[in-house]
Amino acid sequence: MLRSAARVVKPVAAPRRMRAVVPRAFSTSTACKSGLASLHTFTxxxxxxxxxxxxxxxxxxxxxxxxxxxxxxxxxxxxxxxxxxxxxxxxxxxxxxxxxxxxxxxxxxxxxxxxxxxxxxxxxxxxxxxxxxxxxxxxxxxxxxxxxxxxxxxxxGCFCLSEPASGSDAFALQTRAKKDGNDWIINGSKMWITNSYEADIFLIFANIDPSKGYKGITCFIATKDMGIQIAKKEQKLGIRASSTCSLNFDDLKIPAENVIGGEGKGYKIAIEILNEGRIGIAAQMLGLAQGAFDKAVPYTYERKQFGQAIGTFQGMQFQIAQAAIELESARLMTYNAARLKEEGKTFTKEAAMAKYWASQVAQSVSGKAIEWAGGVGFTRETGIEKYWRDSKIGAIYEGTSNIQLQTIAKFIQKQYS
Missing domain, CATH: 1.10.540.10 (Acyl-CoA dehydrogenase/oxidase, N-terminal domain)
Structure with a gap:
């Protein structure tokens, strides 16, 4: 209330205007109107x-x-x-x-x-x-x-890039292709080829001009009945139902019309497609970890020791909570990389991060899941141990963990140097 004029000794400043109370932009009481969705929002x-x-x-x-x-x-x-x-x-x-x-x-x-x-x-x-x-x-x-x-x-279908002498250095491949009239003749071998035992269609990377280095690498499409030889089928630690074979090409004749993307474009094709494929591996490792979690956690609330469910002991609760956090972080990284790819934005670093982290989480969570289930988890009866065996490949194929870290580091160096 304003003072009475009789009591005013000196001029009084004009009263401040009252400001309307407006909810702060970050207030939890205000609905988001940006139109943006969470990474858990799906069509x-x-x-x-x-x-x-x-x-x-x-x-x-x-x-x-x-x-x-x-x-x-x-x-x-x-x-x-x-x-x-x-x-x-x-x-x-x-x-x-x-x-x-x-x-x-x-x-x-x-x-x-x-x-x-x-x-x-x-x-x-x-x-x-x-x-x-x-x-x-x-x-x-x-x-x-x-x-x-x-x-x-x-x-x-299967993707035939890796060879005995070219793993992380995938473009040191030795498979050669030579032009013969309207055909290409391919000689060489491939190794660690997923799906190759059951596949009918093969994408084969071969070098048509070694003097050009990686610029000679070309992508061909072929079918098994053209004469592709399925050699050794690997006996693996995990993902054992997934076929992984060596392939031999002995004067494999492929029509010139079966060159994909043009001569010498194989390097560009492979490097770009593997970036995308790493998001797929991240999703595989994410699902694997979640599968192990879903099998083991219910057991911890059924199994009782010292008069209570083992999942209610604080030590177990903290481990389960930590695993849930790791799962959620891997999920968000994987979905983020996928959405970036869909939007046509750069996603190479994010794909490498998702692939690296999801493979780490898969090993960590599946390993803990075995421990949570105790002796039962160590047996093949529950299937929990299979997740751990399957998880190890995530740190190896479509770019090892070290290759992912190198990729990420290059982006960081470019940003800050």
Whole structure:
């Protein structure tokens, strides 16, 4: 209230204007109006796909996991079902037999399959994020019309880059291709090729001019019946149902029309596609870790010691909480890399981070899951130990952990130096 004029000794400053109370922009009481969504926000189509793959994984894959692992053989029923359910052409257009869905949809499918069996997941991953993507991105229209319907509906594909002498240095490959009239003749060998035992369609990287170094590397597409020799099938620590074979090419004749992306463009194709493929591996490792977590944690609330469930002891609670944090961080990194790729933004560093961290989390969480289940977890009966065996490959294929760290470091150096 203003003072009475009789009591004023000196002029009184004008009263301050009252300001309207406006909620602060970061107040939790104000709804977000930016239109931005969380990384857990999915389209209706993506959510429906997740639920569909979850059902397929439980109904078709789960009953076959142990036998496939023991026999080191993929069940043909699973391959057939993945094609029938549209999971082998997720991003391919409908007119070419695909589902015409988003890249994140492919990541979701890979993640959900890995929760039940990482072997099935990586088969779907390589087929979608490597083989199909190469053809959708670099093949001409005639090649797309010929090959993509087959890859969407019935024929499994594989990506043939690695060789005995070229692992992390993938472009030191020795496989050669020479022009012979309207054909190319390929000689050499490949190693560690996923899906190769069951595959019908092969993307083969060979050097057409070694004097040009990596600029001579060219991508060819071939079929098994052209004379591709499936050699040694590896006996592995994990993902045993996923075939990993060596391949031999002895005067393999491939029509000139089967060059993908142009002569000498193989390096560009491989380096760009592997960046994308690393998000797929991150999704596989994420799903694997979540699968182990989902199997082991309920057991900790059923098993009682000293009169209480072991999951209610503080030491166990802290371990479970830590694992949940690691899972969520890997999930956010993986989804973020996927969305960046979809938006056409640079994602190489984020893909490397997601792949590196998800593989670390997969090993950590699956290892702890065994310990949480105790002696039962160490047996093959529960299937928990399989997740740990399967997890180790995540730090090796499609770029080792050291290669991912090197990639990340280069981006940091470029930013700060």
């Amino acid at each position: 209706e189509e993506e959510q429906m796909l997740r639920e569909s793959v979850q059902r397929l994984a439980q109904d078709v894959v789960a009953p076959r996991v142990r036998d496939m692992d023991e026999n080191e053989q993929m069940d043909p029923v699973i391959i057939k079902t993945l094609f029938e359910q549209g999971l082998m052409g997720i991003e391919t257009s409908a007119e070419l037999g695909g589902a015409e869905s988003s890249f994140t949809s492919a990541i979701i499918a890979i993640e959900e399959l890995a929760k039940v069996d990482p072997s099935v997941s990586v088969m779907c991953d390589v087929h979608n994020t490597l083989v199909n993507t190469v053809l959708r991105t670099y093949a001409n229209k005639e090649q797309q019309d010929k090959w993509l319907p087959l890859l969407s509906e019935s024929k499994l």
